[in-house]
Amino acid sequence: MAEHNWIKIILTPFSWVYGLITILRNFLYDTNIFSSQQASQFTISVGNITVGGTGKTPMVEYLTNFLDKKFKIAILSRGYGRNTKGLLFADENSSAQDLGDEPLQYFSKFEKNIVVAVCESRVNGAFAIHDKFPERDLLLLDDAFQHRAIQRNINILLSDFNRPFYKDLPFPAGRLRETRSGARRADLIVVTKSPVDILENQKEEIRQSVQKYSRPGVPVFFASIRYSEPVSYNQQPVLLNNVIIAAGIANPLPFTIYLRSKYNVVEEIIFPDHHNYTPTDLEHLIKYIKNDTFVVTTEKDMVKLKPLAAGSGVLDRFAYLPMEINFGADTEPFERWITNHTL
Numbered sequence: 001m002a003e004h005n006w007i008k009i010i011l012t013p014f015s016w017v018y019g020l021i022t023i024l025r026n027f028l029y030d031t032n033i034f035s036s037q038q039a040s041q042f043t044i045s046v047g048n049i050t051v052g053g054t055g056k057t058p059m060v061e062y063l064t065n066f067l068d069k070k071f072k073i074a075i076l077s078r079g080y081g082r083n084t085k086g087l088l089f090a091d092e093n094s095s096a097q098d099l100g101d102e103p104l105q106y107f108s109k110f111e112k113n114i115v116v117a118v119c120e121s122r123v124n125g126a127f128a129i130h131d132k133f134p135e136r137d138l139l140l141l142d143d144a145f146q147h148r149a150i151q152r153n154i155n156i157l158l159s160d161f162n163r164p165f166y167k168d169l170p171f172p173a174g175r176l177r178e179t180r181s182g183a184r185r186a187d188l189i190v191v192t193k194s195p196v197d198i199l200e201n202q203k204e205e206i207r208q209s210v211q212k213y214s215r216p217g218v219p220v221f222f223a224s225i226r227y228s229e230p231v232s233y234n235q236q237p238v239l240l241n242n243v244i245i246a247a248g249i250a251n252p253l254p255f256t257i258y259l260r261s262k263y264n265v266v267e268e269i270i271f272p273d274h275h276n277y278t279p280t281d282l283e284h285l286i287k288y289i290k291n292d293t294f295v296v297t298t299e300k301d302m303v304k305l306k307p308l309a310a311g312s313g314v315l316d317r318f319a320y321l322p323m324e325i326n327f328g329a330d331t332e333p334f335e336r337w338i339t340n341h342t343l
Helices: 002-030 056-067 101-113 122-132 180-185 200-210 253-262 279-286 299-311 328-341
Strands: 042-048 073-077 115-118 138-142 154-160 188-192 220-222 224-227 242-247 264-270 293-298 318-321 323-326
Touching: 002 180, 042 056, 056 073, 056 101, 056 138, 056 154, 056 323, 056 328, 073 101, 073 122, 101 115, 101 138, 101 299, 115 122, 122 138, 154 180, 188 200, 200 220, 220 328, 242 253, 242 299, 253 264, 253 318, 279 299, 293 299, 299 318
Parallel strands: 042 138, 042 154, 073 115, 073 138, 154 188, 188 220, 242 264, 242 293, 293 318
Antiparallel strands: 224 323
């Protein structure tokens, strides 16, 4: 711990420099020296200030499910971790190498109901979606809080309950992509991965900490992660007992803690975030697997591992846990706010 503190102290001056650069960049956008363009679609951005997983994917999926009856939806992502460049639209032949894992997950889950595209330039991607699919009237931007070149009608900021942005520092001493003051651009803030039994006085304490950096009146909602029953890679319900955990996500701890609480965990194999699985990885995962044991992954890992497992004829030995955001007592207020601001 002492060594960690010394490293943080040494890196703090570099964080000041990095923070000043992000402040200057935001100033140039705020004063219109850098231009920002309006998309043709009503645009909602979901993003964060902190590097790593804050629950953006389940948040985008929640909004897609909630707004699907009101809008024709398109999701636009950078496509982090893909092996391609430029603009691509998801189709039934797309792979995680083409799109990235999260865009492929969106397309696999919602199929024909939505359009999914990836592009490094959100502006170019938004215009291309409008040209090809002019009927799409809602654009969900995945992980675009820092992408100031495209305007948005609603800017949603996520903050991890366990790693709140207001207690962190900019990179490299901390995990912030910009200074805490960036929260002033948010129209709505969601504290994700909150305990299901969080007390009201805890919520109020967090709200006060968040609102030191947000604009006055910006609402703060609380959401937890809810895991559904396990599903095999063959899309069938499955009963689990002994499991091997495999995960390549930014913060696998909540996933592994949940599995440990429910099943007998034989082994945990953790890969880097957005890991592109190889046949060698698959071979390692199934090398010592027994008939009463399943390899259990997240849904994001499933979309990348499934083709490999299918090719080796071991789909029936793999399962994943569907995950969704649960707003609990904040469900009605959150959905009312979204409804009122998308009229």
